[in-house]
Amino acid sequence: MAMLNMVQAINNALDLLMAEDRNVVLLGEDIGKDGGVFRVTDGLIEKYSKDRVIDTPLAESSIIGASIGMAIAGLKPIPEIQFAGFMYLGYSQIVNHAARYRSRTRSNVTLPMVIRTPVSGGVKTLEHHSESPEAEYSHVGGLVVVEPSTPYDAKGLLTSAVHGKDPVLFLEPTKLYRLFKQEVPEEMFEVPIGKANVLREGDDLTIITYGTMVNVVEKALEKKPGVSAEVVDLRTINPLDEETIVESSRKTGKVMIVHEAPLSFGVGAEVSAIISEKAIYEIDAPIMRVTSPSLPYPMPGYENYYIPNEKKVLEAIDELLKM
Amino acid sequence: MLKDAFSATIKYMQIMDENGNIDQQLMPHDLDEKRLVEFYKMMNLARNLDAKALSLQRQGKLATYAPLVGEEATQIGSAMAMGEKDFAVPSFRQHGVYIARGLTLEQFFVYWRGYEEGASIDKKLNMTPVIVPVSTQMPHAAGIAFAKKYMKEDSAVVAYVGDGGTSEGDFYEAINFAGVFKVPLVVIIENNGWAISMPRSEQTAAATLAQKAIAAGIDSIQVDGNDVLAVYKATKDAIKSAKEGKPYVIECLTYRLGMHTTSDDPAKYREDAEVEAWKKRDPILRLGNYLRQKGLWDDSMESSMMDEQLRSIDQALEKAEQFKPNPDSIFENVYSFMSEALEEQMKNADYSNYWQ
Numbered sequence: 001m002a003m004l005n006m007v008q009a010i011n012n013a014l015d016l017l018m019a020e021d022r023n024v025v026l027l028g029e030d031i032g033k034d035g036g037v038f039r040v041t042d043g044l045i046e047k048y049s050k051d052r053v054i055d056t057p058l059a060e061s062s063i064i065g066a067s068i069g070m071a072i073a074g075l076k077p078i079p080e081i082q083f084a085g086f087m088y089l090g091y092s093q094i095v096n097h098a099a100r101y102r103s104r105t106r107s108n109v110t111l112p113m114v115i116r117t118p119v120s121g122g123v124k125t126l127e128h129h130s131e132s133p134e135a136e137y138s139h140v141g142g143l144v145v146v147e148p149s150t151p152y153d154a155k156g157l158l159t160s161a162v163h164g165k166d167p168v169l170f171l172e173p174t175k176l177y178r179l180f181k182q183e184v185p186e187e188m189f190e191v192p193i194g195k196a197n198v199l200r201e202g203d204d205l206t207i208i209t210y211g212t213m214v215n216v217v218e219k220a221l222e223k224k225p226g227v228s229a230e231v232v233d234l235r236t237i238n239p240l241d242e243e244t245i246v247e248s249s250r251k252t253g254k255v256m257i258v259h260e261a262p263l264s265f266g267v268g269a270e271v272s273a274i275i276s277e278k279a280i281y282e283i284d285a286p287i288m289r290v291t292s293p294s295l296p297y298p299m300p301g302y303e304n305y306y307i308p309n310e311k312k313v314l315e316a317i318d319e320l321l322k323m
Numbered sequence: 324m325l326k327d328a329f330s331a332t333i334k335y336m337q338i339m340d341e342n343g344n345i346d347q348q349l350m351p352h353d354l355d356e357k358r359l360v361e362f363y364k365m366m367n368l369a370r371n372l373d374a375k376a377l378s379l380q381r382q383g384k385l386a387t388y389a390p391l392v393g394e395e396a397t398q399i400g401s402a403m404a405m406g407e408k409d410f411a412v413p414s415f416r417q418h419g420v421y422i423a424r425g426l427t428l429e430q431f432f433v434y435w436r437g438y439e440e441g442a443s444i445d446k447k448l449n450m451t452p453v454i455v456p457v458s459t460q461m462p463h464a465a466g467i468a469f470a471k472k473y474m475k476e477d478s479a480v481v482a483y484v485g486d487g488g489t490s491e492g493d494f495y496e497a498i499n500f501a502g503v504f505k506v507p508l509v510v511i512i513e514n515n516g517w518a519i520s521m522p523r524s525e526q527t528a529a530a531t532l533a534q535k536a537i538a539a540g541i542d543s544i545q546v547d548g549n550d551v552l553a554v555y556k557a558t559k560d561a562i563k564s565a566k567e568g569k570p571y572v573i574e575c576l577t578y579r580l581g582m583h584t585t586s587d588d589p590a591k592y593r594e595d596a597e598v599e600a601w602k603k604r605d606p607i608l609r610l611g612n613y614l615r616q617k618g619l620w621d622d623s624m625e626s627s628m629m630d631e632q633l634r635s636i637d638q639a640l641e642k643a644e645q646f647k648p649n650p651d652s653i654f655e656n657v658y659s660f661m662s663e664a665l666e667e668q669m670k671n672a673d674y675s676n677y678w679q
């Protein structure tokens with residue numbers, strides 16, 4: 001075991017994956033010599049050479065598109081997009097091709113590749129550096145969307161993603177990169193994709209969350225020792241672990257979904273619809289969503305007015321428990 | 324049969340060399356001594372503002388910031404060549420362009436302190452706000468130029484992009500669009516040698532960035548981007564050409580003396596020796612030496628200019644620091660109308676007093 005933050009855990013996972021399979025290659029802007037703008041790929045170019053840790057020209061469409069080509073030809077590319085806000089310059093490649101190559105060739109051509117990108121805010125960055133786009137990509141169909149909330153999960157989920165056969169969007173919350181360290185096994189291990197993590201069990205209400213908000217929810221609950229909350233960290237956004245979501249909802253009868261992404265048409269809406277469809281008669285209060293408002297991520301001076309915080313979560317818990 | 328289907332060359336222009344020698348044949352006629360002093364002052368203002376922004380960022384009073392130091396001649400030379408009716412489309416490092424075209428220093432600070440109000444630019448100034456996603460402003464510039472032509476306005480658009488930015492599809496698409504529709508677009512490629520950690524030599528196998536224009540069927544030139552006179556002349560000529568239906572690309576060879584942004588550590592990827600060599604080619608020193616040789620500038624003028632500029636920067640900062648954000652404004656400016664969802668969210672936000 002080693003105490004690692006999320007940056008170190010991902011770096012370690014990439015290192016082990018590259019050592020295991022020489023067809024694994026990394027490509028992206030500033031990932032080699034610079035070690036990535038967050039230092040996630042630090043040291044890997046020295047270890048695996050610039051043939052496998054590739055500093056690309058500044059052009060996202062070719063980073064994603066060339067990764068698709070590499071995957072078609074048998075490599076396992078792990079492209080990095082410097083920030084999720086810049087992934088839109090490669091969006092056509094993701095949505096038109098990565099997401100549907102398998103279905104349109106009836107599984108003849110598959111694209112095992114993992115696109116890594118930092119997401120979400122709370123760290124006072126420039127515009128387009130703080131988006132939480134998980135719902136957009138999940139909506140398309142054909143893309144697995146994963147978002148870890150801890151160093152342990154980051155290593156295990158990334159390992160599963162690279163070992164898998166599908167195109168995966170691996171979303172790394174920048175706020176969590178260095179927020180805390182955790183014991184992480186030194187050897188390779190997998191955390192299964194498509195399985196949520198019940199972080200704590202409880203009877204009064206279920207809080208379903210992921211990414212940056214896991215930490216906010218946990219902090220809020222520390223201030224409410226009297227409340228028996230069940231906390232579900234989704235870990236994978238697409239496909240959702242419907243079984244865990246529905247079971248926990250049935251058990252507590254009160255459900256709150258907390259995410260940083262905007263409210264409208266978001267992951268909360270999907271989770272809420274699943275619960276409505278499968279357990280509406282077994283829950284006894286309206287499903288509550290605690291999220292950012294339905295508008296684009298603001299500049300840093302306004303982000304505190306935008307992202308849900310502990311206080312907002314606490315007030316929502318009180319409100320839900322009163323119902 | 325095998326014959327040349329097409330050939331082209333790219334010219335390089337320098338008017339004032341590192342020692343202040345002037346190529347008289349190229350010296351623009353409209354530049355009198357007064358103008359040269361204006362250039363000098365504006366380049367200094369850009370650098371002083373930049374230094375202030377950097378130090379504020381270090382004190383936690385500014386969000387992430389992209390310094391311009393070293394690139395003053397490219398920014399000021401091109402901006403000063405534009406007329407009021409011409410339209411500027413900068414990227415994210417062109418602070419010099421903004422202030423040379425009349426953006427208040429206060430507004431510069433409001434933007435970089437992290438408020439949208441800083442991106443709400445007086446329409447009369449004819450420029451778009453900071454654009455962060457690299458090169459995505461380029462098609463806008465082509466579209467603005469299209470509209471200027473359509474509306475028969477006597478206006479050219481001057482758009483800025485970095486060396487790295489010329490790798491993006493949006494760059495190629497924009498110059499291709501401009502070539503096809505013969506719109507009044509001038510593209511300034513601010514080639515500062517680096518795109519974060521990627522040196523120009525690894526960004527593209529092309530020998531120059533100016534030659535990218537050839538594929539779009541438009542004219543281009545490479546200039547010494549630390550020679551404010553060459554940048555000025557090239558831009559002035561290009562604007563004239565663009566207004567006559569021939570868009571233009573100007574590659575300015577300059578150098579990013581500072582870090583990419585305040586989040587960056589250049590020691591990871593480049594040698595100090597390279598930076599030191601470029602410091603000797605400092606664009607401000609070059610023009611300053613020339614003005615002094617000509618008797619147009621001296622120490623006392625220098626120190627009173629500095630005092631005045633630092634004072635106006637401090638005053639602007641003071642005003643910017645008084646700016647009070649209005650949380651409702653994030654809800655009120657999303658659409659031309661207030662949606663039910665936003666109305667409820669805004670009301671709820673205020674009522675619940677979550678927002679601290």
Ligand SMILES: Cc1ncc(C[n+]2csc(CCOP(=O)(O)OP(=O)(O)O)c2C)c(N)n1
Pocket residue numbers: 029058060082086089416455456457458484485486487488489515517518519579583
């Ligand atoms: C589409 C996009 N991709 C990546 C980034 C991150 N990024 C910001 S600036 C930059 C390098 C830009 O280099 P260049 O175009 O040469 O401009 P310079 O920074 O040198 O002024 C990168 C990669 C971005 N802002 N937008």
Ligand SMILES: [Mg+2]
Pocket residue numbers: 485486487513514515516517518519
């Ligand atoms: Mg550059």
